[in-house]
Each structure stands twice: as structure tokens, then as C-alpha cells.
Amino acid sequence: MISSLILGGNMMLDSIDPWVHAAFDPLHLSGVGAYWRVISASLLGHIVLLRLLPLASKLLFPNAYGRLSTADKHAWCVSLTTLVHSIYDSFFILAFINHPVLNDNKMDGFNQNFEYYLAVAMGYYMWDLSTCIINFADYGY
Numbered sequence: 001m002i003s004s005l006i007l008g009g010n011m012m013l014d015s016i017d018p019w020v021h022a023a024f025d026p027l028h029l030s031g032v033g034a035y036w037r038v039i040s041a042s043l044l045g046h047i048v049l050l051r052l053l054p055l056a057s058k059l060l061f062p063n064a065y066g067r068l069s070t071a072d073k074h075a076w077c078v079s080l081t082t083l084v085h086s087i088y089d090s091f092f093i094l095a096f097i098n099h100p101v102l103n104d105n106k107m108d109g110f111n112q113n114f115e116y117y118l119a120v121a122m123g124y125y126m127w128d129l130s131t132c133i134i135n136f137a138d139y140g141y
Contacts, residue, residue, distance in 0.1 A: 013037065035119035042123020046081060050127075053077040078131060085124045092117045 021033040032039065054077055057065040068076060096102060096117070102109040 031115070031118075032122075035115065035122075038116055038119035039123045039126070042120040043126050044123075046085070046124055046127035049084060050077055050081045050131075053080050074135075078135075082128070089121065089124075 017033075017036075020036045024032040024036075054065075054073060057073075057076065057080070065073065065076065096111070096114050099109075099111060099114070101111055102114065
């Protein structure tokens with residue numbers, strides 16, 4: 001039963017692939033087309049993290065979080081989401097800072113794991129951009 005759901009989901013995602021490539025490949029953004037699933041999962045992961053942080057903050061910091069206003073609670077959760085991504089970002093970059101393939105050819109060096117890292121980062125930046133646009137009065141100029 002579960003395997004048929006997974007296979008059905010993969011078939012649905014496979015049917016979206018040509019549309020994503022048709023949208024991004026003419027713009028010379030074929031990397032987006034190749035990694036759109038990872039980018040989407042990262043974007044969704046950051047949205048879910050932002051939604052779960054109020055619950056975690058109530059459990060871990062009941063006094064401090066409970067005294068915040070609604071706007072400050074949202075700003076707290078946005079800041080924690082950014083902190084979680086920054087920690088992930090830092091550890092991943094440290095692992096690749098002296099990677100031999102990437103160091104030998106800084107312009108065209110390729111590493112599949114690093115490509116996945118960039119896709120996750122792109123999902124984060126899409127989340128960050130949407131957060132800034134939606135909350136322009138709070139985070140804008």
C-alpha cells in the first residue's frame with residue numbers, strides 16, 4: 001500500500017519535470033530544473049520549521065517566550081529558523097572548504113553533494129525572500 005503511494009507520488013513528480021525544465025532551461029538555469037525537488041523540499045522544510053518553532057519555544061522557554069508579544073514571537077521564530085539554517089550552512093561549508101575537486105577547478109569543479117547543499121540553500125533563500133516580502137513592514141526598509 002505504502003509503496004504504491006510512493007510510486008504514485010514519484011510518477012506525479014516525474015510528470016512535473018518537463019514543465020520545470022521548460023520554465024528554467026531557456027533562462028540558462030538548468031540547475032533549478034535538475035534540483036527542483038530538493039529546492040522544494042528545503043522550502044517546505046523551512047516553512048514547517050517556522051510553524052513548529054512556536055510549540056518548541058513554549059516547551060523549552062515557557063517564561064521568556066510567553067512574555068513576548070505576538071509580533072515578537074513571530075520575529076523570534078523567524079530568527080531561530082535563520083539560526084538553524086546558519087548552523088547547517090556553516091557545518092556544510094566547513095566540510096567543503098578544502099575539497100580537492102572544488103579547489104583544483106574553482107570555476108567548473110563539480111561535486112554532487114555540494115550541488116545538493118546549494119539546492120537546500122536556494123530553498124532557504126526562497127523562504128527568506130518570501131518572509132521578507134510578506135512581512136515587509138517588520139523586516140523591510
